[in-house]
Amino acid sequence: MLESITENLTNAIGNITRGKLSEGNIREGMGEVRKALLEADVNYDVAKAFCDRVTEQAVGDKVLKSLKPGEQIVGIVYNELVNLMGPVDHSIAIRRGETSIIMMCGLQGAGKTTTCGKLAKMLMAEGAKPMLVAADLQRPAAIEQLKVIGEQVGVPVYWEEASSSTPVKVCQNAKKAAKQQDCNVIILDTAGRLHIDDSLMKELIQIDNKLMPNQVLLVCDAMTGQDAVNSAKAFNDALELDGVILTKLDGDTRGGAALSVKAVTGVPIKFAGMGEKLDLLEPFHPDRMAQRILGQGDIATLLETAQRHMDADELEAQQKKMLEGKFDLNDFMKAMGQIQKMGSMKSIMKLIPGMGQLSQAMDAMEGMDPDKDIKRVKAMISSMTEDERRNPEKIDRSRRNRIATGSGADPAEINDLLKQFKDMSGMMQQMAGMGMGDRMKAMRE
Ligand code: GDP
Numbered sequence: 134m135l136e137s138i139t140e141n142l143t144n145a146i147g148n149i150t151r152g153k154l155s156e157g158n159i160r161e162g163m164g165e166v167r168k169a170l171l172e173a174d175v176n177y178d179v180a181k182a183f184c185d186r187v188t189e190q191a192v193g194d195k196v197l198k199s200l201k202p203g204e205q206i207v208g209i210v211y212n213e214l215v216n217l218m219g220p221v222d223h224s225i226a227i228r229r230g231e232t233s234i235i236m237m238c239g240l241q242g243a244g245k246t247t248t249c250g251k252l253a254k255m256l257m258a259e260g261a262k263p264m265l266v267a268a269d270l271q272r273p274a275a276i277e278q279l280k281v282i283g284e285q286v287g288v289p290v291y292w293e294e295a296s297s298s299t300p301v302k303v304c305q306n307a308k309k310a311a312k313q314q315d316c317n318v319i320i321l322d323t324a325g326r327l328h329i330d331d332s333l334m335k336e337l338i339q340i341d342n343k344l345m346p347n348q349v350l351l352v353c354d355a356m357t358g359q360d361a362v363n364s365a366k367a368f369n370d371a372l373e374l375d376g377v378i379l380t381k382l383d384g385d386t387r388g389g390a391a392l393s394v395k396a397v398t399g400v401p402i403k404f405a406g407m408g409e410k411l412d413l414l415e416p417f418h419p420d421r422m423a424q425r426i427l428g429q430g431d432i433a434t435l436l437e438t439a440q441r442h443m444d445a446d447e448l449e450a451q452q453k454k455m456l457e458g459k460f461d462l463n464d465f466m467k468a469m470g471q472i473q474k475m476g477s478m479k480s481i482m483k484l485i486p487g488m489g490q491l492s493q494a495m496d497a498m499e500g501m502d503p504d505k506d507i508k509r510v511k512a513m514i515s516s517m518t519e520d521e522r523r524n525p526e527k528i529d530r531s532r533r534n535r536i537a538t539g540s541g542a543d544p545a546e547i548n549d550l551l552k553q554f555k556d557m558s559g560m561m562q563q564m565a566g567m568g569m570g571d572r573m574k575a576m577r578e
Contacts, residue, residue, distance in 0.1 A: 135173075138170075138387060138388040138426055139427070141169035142170070142173075142426060142427065144165075144169075145165035145168070145169050146210060149163070149165075149206060150202070150204075151203075154197055156192040159188060159191050163184045163187060163188045164184075167180050167181065170184075172387070173387040174359055174388070174390070176362060176396065179217070179396040179397060186213055190209045191206050211427060214423035214427070215423045217392055217395065217396055218402065218417075218419035218422055221401040222401075223416045223417075225348055228347065232312060233261075233317060233318040234304075234318070234348075235321065236349045237252070237321060237350055237351075238323050238325075238337055238349065238350070238351050238352070239351055239368075240326060240329070240364055241327050243353055243357075243380060244381065245323075246275060246279055246282060248378050248404075249282065249320050249322045250283070251413065251414035252404075252414065253288045253320055254286045255404075255414055256318060257286070257287075257288065261318050262288075262316045262318070263288050263320055264289045264290070264291055264311045264318070265288055265289070265319075266292075266320065267280070267290060267292035268303050268304050268307075268321045268323045268324070268340065269324040270295040270299070271295075271324045279292070285411055289314055291303070291306070291307040291310050300323065300336055300340055304340055305343065308344070321340065323336070323337055329367045337368075337372060338371055341372055348375045349372050350375060350378055351372075351374050351378070353390060353394070354379075354381050355390045357390070358390050359389060361394070362393045362394055362397050365377055365394050365398045366397055366398050369400055374398070375400070376403035377403065378402070378414075379391055379402045379404075379405050379406065382406060382407055383406070383413070392426075401417075401419075402417040421434055447467070461522055462517065462525055463522050463523075465514075509546070510553075512541065513540045513547060513550050516535075516540040517536055533547045
């Protein structure tokens with residue numbers, strides 16, 4: 134995600150800061166910044182106001198006469214990006230002793246039902262006992278979908294026959310059922326439509342008035358750009374939203390919705406959907422997003438992901454080998470398995486500062502099917518002698534042909550593997566340089 138905005142924005146800022154810094158040059162260069170934002174589908178007024186604010190600060194004497202004006206300008210852009218998307222309060226107020234109510238709204242297809250499940254899972258991990266409520270009586274399939282998701286997450290789902298109930302009744306009865314089943318939070322999966330219409334809004338306002346939810350959250354699809362922002366505005370006018378959950382940020386989004394929602398509606402993005410799986414909901418951090426947009430990686434998320442999926446002791450052992458120059462193909466095989474658990478290679482590399490721009494290494498990872506690849510890699514490495522595994526540089530043409538025959542691979546694949554090993558070693562070295570193991574340990578303690 135966000136590749137083109139990162140590239141266009143960093144180029145535009147680079148052009149400003151590389152040249153001679155003067156008020157005229159900055160004003161001219163900011164035109165490029167604005168273009169980069171508009172190409173990313175940022176709302177026009179938001180892009181304009183953003184550039185005006187940056188320009189106003191950048192052309193002042195304080196910056197121009199400072200020691201490193203270029204760095205200062207990047208700092209101003211970063212701060213303004215953070216301000217554009219924040220501040221965010223991620224808390225979901227769960228009230229002790231009573232049933233908390235979270236009302237989820239959104240257009241059809243935005244990812245509402247999936248996100249209800251993700252949110253339930255997240256709340257469970259925090260010690261809450263959620264119940265999902267099928268308040269969408271328009272589409273029988275929606276009730277079935279919620280039941281399936283409830284089962285996957287392991288939470289009860291309250292539902293009633295659509296023909297003999299109303300959305301408000303379902304929600305009210307769900308509140309009673311939650312008490313009986315000892316659940317302390319109910320998540321209302323309300324109806325969606327392809328477009329906003331009056332009857333949908335009326336139905337939602339009725340639920341809002343009768344149930345008085347603690348939080349009203351809107352689920353928006355990041356891929357729909359300004360349409361998502363416009364729908365957020367309409368929902369907020371009707372319901373006073375507490376937050377937005379932006380889904381499909383893992384997809385090929387240009388970034389416009391993420392950058393515009395808060396500025397247009399005043400409602401912050403609280404969480405982001407990062408994939409279809411039910412554990413892929415993350416708190417939305419404006420500072421991390423700004424770092425990613427500026428191509429500076431996102432160490433905090435990398436550490437958190439690593440901590441969730443990797444064994445810190447194992448990582449430390451590998452790092453040690455790395456630093457001692459002893460990281461070999463045996464370790465490579467292990468590391469591949471560990472990194473595979475964290476997600477796609479490409480998505481991880483983007484989190485590493487400076488790696489996002491290393492397009493060659495990125496391309497090498499493109500199109501990897503981790504499960505299949507790991508099996509093949511294992512077969513190839515198993516056909517090597519212990520000496521070759523420890524010293525891959527010894528693998529010459531004839532050894533390569535022998536390994537290829539032994540593992541049923543093509544000699545070119547052996548070359549690819551050795552290249553991947555080199556790339557991975559570089560990546561591990563970066564991680565080691567950042568003290569990944571130490572930081573992960575610190576987080577654990
Ligand atoms: P609803 O109509 O708003 O309830 O939407 P659904 O929950 O049925 O989701 C619509 C589609 O979007 C489904 O295929 C989901 O798997 C998918 N989806 C939901 N959230 C995400 C996300 O964060 N990332 C990706 N890639 N897909 C998502």
